[in-house]
Amino acid sequence: MxxxxxxxxxxxxxxxxxxxxxxxxxxxxxxxxxxxxxxxxxxxxxxxxxxxPQGNSYQLPDLAPFLEEMREIIQKKGYKEAIAYHYVKAKIQGYQGLTMSDPSxxxxxxxxxxxxxxxxxxxxxxxxxxxxxxxxxxxxxxxxxxxxxxxxxxxxxxxxxxxxxxxxxxxxxxxxxxxxxxxxxxxxxxxxxxxxxxxxxxxxxxxxxxxxxxxxxxxxxxxxxxxxxxxxxxxxxxxxxxxxxxxxxxxxxxxxxxxxxxxxxxxxxxxxxDRVELSLSSDDQRKRSIWELVAEAKGQNRMTPVLLEKMYDAGRYMFICSAGELTPNLQGIWTGTFHPAWSGDFTFDTNVELSIASALSSNLLEGLEGYFRLIKELMPGFRENARFYYGARGVMASIHSSNSGKHVHWNQEWPLHLWTCGAGWLAHWYFQYYRFTGDQLFLEKEVIPFLEEVVLFYQDFLIEDPTGVFRFSPSYSAENGAADNATQDVAVAKEVLSNLIESYQLLNYPKEKICQCEKMLDKMPSYQINEDGALKEWLTPEQEENYNHRHFSHLYPVFQSREFNEETDPIMWKAAKTAFEKRLEAWLLNEEGDTSSTHGRMHSALCATQFHMPDLIEDIFRLLIKNNCFYSSLIMSHYNEQEIFNVDGNGALPQVVHEMIIDYSNDRLTILGALPKSIPYGEIRGVRLSKQITVHKVVWDINKKRISLELESPIQQKMKLYVPLFPQAKHHQQWFSLDQNKRLHLEIEW
Known part of the structure; x- marks a missing residue:
């Protein structure tokens, strides 16, 4: 039958x-x-x-009294000695060492x-x-x-x-x-x-x-x-x-x-x-068995349109299934074991953020309600982290959480308690939710209070150099090393302050509040470029670059906050691209790279969409197929060869697809900015963009040199059209208006 x-x-x-x-x-x-x-x-x-519950203690060691001495050790002897000093002080107080969160x-x-x-x-x-x-x-x-x-x-x-x-x-x-x-x-x-x-x-x-x-x-x-x-x-x-x-x-x-x-x-x-639909294939192709499609893609050594469509659908399916009362954890909402990797918890130094990466653009706004609920439940622990580790008001996010937001997942080898930008990164999604929806009640009741708590932490934590520039000390670039002024720390703080300033302005808050944030923003360290011409991962001379690593933290201004692009800051953009290329050479495209993490590949792809590198996106898709990085359900694995069931790649892949087809930031609408050659034609419908834009459709046919675009916005706004892969296209680099609640049709040819 x-x-x-x-x-x-x-x-x-x-x-x-x-x-x-x-x-x-x-x-x-x-x-x-x-x-x-x-x-x-x-x-x-x-x-x-x-x-x-495992019966572990979540009592935080009170290390705030030792912060100044730790900073002195950092300056005189370096981080190795400072972390050892911190760890001894913690152990004296009964700290049990690196503790996993209660497992899913x-x-x-x-x-x-x-x-x-x-x-x-x-x-x-x-x-x-x-x-x-x-x-x-x-x-x-x-x-x-x-x-x-x-x-x-x-x-x-x-x-x-x-x-x-x-x-x-x-x-x-x-x-x-x-x-x-x-x-x-x-x-x-x-x-x-x-x-x-x-x-x-x-x-x-x-x-x-x-x-x-x-x-x-x-x-x-x-x-x-x-x-x-x-x-x-x-x-x-x-x-x-x-x-x-x-x-x-x-x-x-x-x-x-x-x-x-x-x-x-x-x-x-x-x-x-059905709110969003990607069409790259025919119904007959879609009805083929999954392993037949995978074998075909392996034989062609590339991602095929029908398999990409399947993986895109799988990513949105994962989020619909896993996001509700809470947000997806490392394994979404599924586990068959009492001993999942990393407790199957909420890991906040990249994984949770990737798992929700496409929620807004996929028009699954209600899926973020569980994310906001989770953060609210973890806030008491986040506040204790700030107070006990740094004597600060406000919040400091843990890296690993399940039943508690208290941060006990650290030791000398993994000094994750030095990573202080986590709450600021979590805040990115609060302000993005406002940008996508225009919900001013949410802005007032949820966004501003959370951003203010993050800024409170910075007010108490940051110190000034003799020149009056802020110094992040201690500082940590996620899982890749400790040194003052990690670039991600600076980038996240700048985004938090900028978003809070904009929020205050939108709701006519007193000027004193805005000025206070502007003064803090003016004191942020400048990004630096090393001798390779690359954006530095740490903005201090004593820490050398380690390009062979799965995290892309210092490229936060590119893949997440969109702080600058090739037009707004061409020098820093070039440096960021050089840093990215160094990471590709040493890690992503190097068979001797330190690990094969899917989350690293997804962050690579999110950077590639911004740098307009379609061939690299082809390579990343090819690596997923070649190395068997998904199961028959198309849920992905953390490592090659189906090792460790993990959903962060599923959450990110639809966002990669959206950005390579249509993307919006800095008042610029980018069309087919990183479209791989393997999908010369197709259609996508229903994508949402920042500033409340709905993309009713994008239809493209590269062979016929034609793109059809239909947009709508509930607010009047202007933007510039950008077609980087086809600069000869009609309307490229031209400004146009979106009239309130009127569909705009554009036909782009070259």
Whole structure:
């Protein structure tokens, strides 16, 4: 029997042998993984709130009294001695050393066993457009189907089993950090979990609807036997303490079929997915199996249009599934292990920022609500970090967080507590949300208060050189070394102050507030250029450049804040591009590079869009394919060869696509600024840009030398058209106006 193949999604005829290769779905609160084979499938339920307390201390050492002495050691002996001094002072106070955040963990494993001994015509698929997972196969000339989705309507996981004989069993986790009790009554299984090193826990309710349902003898599952289909409804409810335990009621679903429940969900999910559409291929191409498409791309040694379209869709699908109550963590909203890499937490020195990179431009604005909620929940810890480490008001973000915003993830080898620009980088998305929406209430109630807390930290933390220029000391360029005045520290502070000034001006705040920020901005260190002609990563002479590294922190003014470009500051732009090229030579395009991180490749691509380097984007896409950096779901891996399930690359890839097709900053609209030769024609619809611009469509055909563009804005504004790859194009470098609420059509030819 043949089964429908999703056009916007993936399918394969190969079962999944590990959870990382599972089918995935989610609704921003619950997630589900489905893997295995028809003889023994496994459903793993996930929830965005499940982080397992390990009993670690989150008491911060009070190092503020030693800050001045540490600074003196930095000046006289250097950072190695200063960090050692700091660490000794911390240990004397009982600091336990580098501590991982509480890890993300699965909520339950539900095993589904059959009496089958073989199967054929196997097919499993994800429909990105609807969020439905399908497994279908034949056994003894009979067809079976299993379908799963996570409802955007009722916030539950639903699984459909066609008629047959099954055993469903809950796995006993036997975990030293929590207790598990299973209770069965009628057709419902209740699993209660208490955290042994924390006040919280969670409950799982699994209800089976259908005929022929009998509890297993061990009372940890059911035997199902019927000529009618079964519906399994699953829900996880975490609680912060026993008094806040929720009561889960699944009876309300008794009268609804799988189809009715799915249709209610589909309307919501598909509305979000369909807001933006990239078209590079045909329907026939889209229906090919994912591994056939990958093999074709490997054979051609390049990203093919249809595979790029699939990966683009996968990135937006990841965000829709993972962003809701909170923001995606390192693994989105999914895990099948109690020991995920880096705790599967919220890592703020590049990963969270990449995972949300395309949220605004993909018109998934509601997805950032969980990001803002998470930051608000972590703020008490962020304030303690500022006070205990630097005696400062305001906030200092941790690099790793889950249940707490307190920063205990550091030691002598990894002095991550010296990285003070994290809160400022997080603030970027607050002001960007305003720029995309024009929401002045959000600007007043959320953006300005957060920016002010970041500036409070700078007011207390920054010191002045004899010349009156601010000095960031201590300072750290993420995971690449410590030296005063890391370029990213300066770039982030400049962006924070500039955005706060603009916010004050927009809402007519007193001039004194604006002047105070302007004075701070005037005292910022100038960027520096080294003997290679490259923008320096540290603005002090004692630290040498390390080009062989996966982080691109010093290029923050290029890929994130858009502080300057080739027109506004050509000298610094050239230096930044030289620094980028040095990184490419030593790391990205060097087979002996220090690691193979996907997040480094994505930041490379985001820089390449700004430097108008389409061939480099081709190389980055090719590296992802060549080195097997994604699973069958198209969720990416952190390293080559499918090592470590990680979603930051998924979140960033749609933004790379948007920027290489249409991009806006500094009053300049860039068209096809980094379009690879491998996609000579295509269409994109629905992209959002800064300053409230909606891109109704961009249609291009390089062979016909034609671009069609349709824009709209709710506000009157002017911008300059820029077509860097085709400078002979009509309207290139010309200014034009967007009239309020009127669509603008442009035909660009050359």
């Amino acid at each position: 043949s089964y429908p193949k999703p056009e916007r999604g993936i399918w394969t005829d190969q079962p999944a042998s590990c959870w990382e290769d599972a089918l995935v779905s989610g609704n921003g609160r619950h997630g589900v993984l489905v893997y295995g084979d028809p003889i023994r499938d496994v459903l793993i339920g996930n929830h965005c709130r499940l982080y397992l 963990h699965p909520g339950f494993h539900l095993q589904i066993e059959t009496d089958h001994h073989y199967f054929e015509n196997y097919h499993r698929s994800i429909n990105y457009q609807t969020g439905e997972l399908v497994i279908a196969y034949d056994e003894k000339e009979q067809s079976y189907i299993r379908k799963t989705f996570v409802s955007q309507k009722s916030n539950q996981i639903f699984h459909y089993l066609s008629s047959g004989t099954y055993k469903i069993k809950i796995e006993d986790y036997q975990n030293q950090y929590m207790s598990q009790v299973v209770t069965i009554y009628e057709q419902t299984m209740h699993i209660h979990f208490d955290y042994l090193y924390g006040d919280g826990g969670y409950d799982v309710m699994i209800k089976v609807t259908g005929d022929g349902i009998t509890p297993l003898s061990n009372r940890k599952g059911f035997e199902l036997r019927s000529e009618q289909a079964f519906l399994i409804s699953m829900e996880i409810i975490p609680y912060s303490n026993p008094d806040k335990r929720g009561i889960i009621k699944l009876d309300k679903l008794k009268e609804k079929s799988y189809e009715a429940l799915f249709l209610e969900h589909q309307v919501i999910h598909q509305d979000m997915f």
